[in-house]
Amino acid sequence: MSDFFNNFDINEYLPIAINWSTNILLAVLILFVGFWLAGRAYKAVYSIGKKYERLDDTLFRFFGSIARYVIIAFVLIAVLNRFGVQTASVVALIGAAGLAVGLALQGAMSNLAAGVMLLIFRPYKVDEFIDAAGQFGKVTEVDLFTTILQTFDNQKIIIPNSEIWGQQITNHSFHPVRGVDMTFGVAYNADIDETRKVIEGVLAAHPKILKDPVPFVEVSTLNNSSVDFAVRPFCKGEDYFAIKFSVPEQIKKALDAANIEIPFPHRKVILVKED
Template identity: 65%
Template sequence: MQEFINNFNLEDYLPAVIAGMTNVLFAAAILIVGIYIASKVNRGICKMGESHEKLDDTLFRFLGSLGKYIVLAFVVIAVLNRFGVQTASIVALLGAAGLAVGLALQGTLSNLAAGVMLLVFRPYKVGDFIDAAGRFGNVTEIDLFTTVLQTFDNQQIIIPNSQIWGAQIINHSHHKIRGVDMLFGVAYKEDSAKVKKIINDVMAAHPNILKDPAPFVEVESLNDSSVDFRVRPFCHGEHYFDILYSVPEQIKQALDQAGVEIPFPHRKLIIEKEE
């Protein structure tokens, strides 16, 4: 030990010490600047979503976090490279790990991709009534992986976004004015003009049926035992289900009061007696 102290020469180690301190200072500077840039990238992307009402905040918060961690990943690689660490093997290892994770989470990633597409193209929004993936209900929540619906009987349905994006989506709330399609059949003996007047009178008295556009009432088809009328009143979207479930009963009562026969399937049986 005494021999080491006697032979120690600071000038021999000074370049290495200076180089090491320089690397530490440069690494600290890279780290500080990188964290600052990552935070700015995150805030900038989030502000893009906040500045446009039609853009979804959830998507931009996700993209902001993604951009932040991508910048931080490059910062860590730059810091390690500053200390002489061979980063090529680390990048290859991270790539292989990412591939393995991606293969293990194929379903989750497909939901994520579908969620991004739904948030970008916005075929529906929270509060809309939609028919998607064989389910119907009011959209209460949309995130990157699932869409949550509330049914009329207060059930909560959570649907993976990949099932929605890959199938037909019917948005019942997209247009403010909706047509309500209904079909009514009457007997062949009835006067078509009289039936149309009865139906029009019922719709004219309904407070939620619009006068413009005017209700549509016409004969659609001639069936085996009935003349079928296509009836399509128009209303604001929030009254759609009220009309769908109240008008048929009102028309039925009006037809009954007017003595109009509403036919039903029946068979005529003829029995012949043997002599």
């Protein structure tokens, strides 16, 4: 043991110890500053979505996470570089791994890209009724990969965003005032003016139908066995389904009370007697 200490030259190992200590201290400092900057970057990007009401929080939370992880990646590369690790090979390895993951998750990436577009352009929002990807319901959640709908019979439908983006999207809640299109047929012997008066009376008495715009009631089609009236009352968006499912019954009762016939499909057969 005494021979070890006699042969130990502190001047030989002191520069190495100082160099490693310096590198460790600098690495800790880089990590501290880097993680602080990553957190600040996340908050700065996320605050943009909170500042403007029309911007979606989910999208800017995602962008903030990307900014944070990119900074952390550069911080870790800088730390490795302090200890003499060849960072070029590390970057190449990370790139190859990212490419492999991207190829393995092509479907998920397409949903992610569609989710970003949906959150940027916002064709619909939570609590709005939409018709998309062959499904209809109220939007309960929109994230980067899926859109979740709640149907009238209380089912939960999860739709991948890639199936929505690029196809027709009908937003039933976008405008505050909506028209409710309905068609009613009456017999050819019915008085057209009287029929219009009965229908307009029902619409005028309904508490949820707006007076302005004025409801539209006009003859639209002369069918084989009926004269069809196109009826379009206007209402607030939240009252659309209340109007759609209550007015037909009220008009049917009003037409019956006025002795106006609502015809049903029938076929006229003529028998010819041969001598």
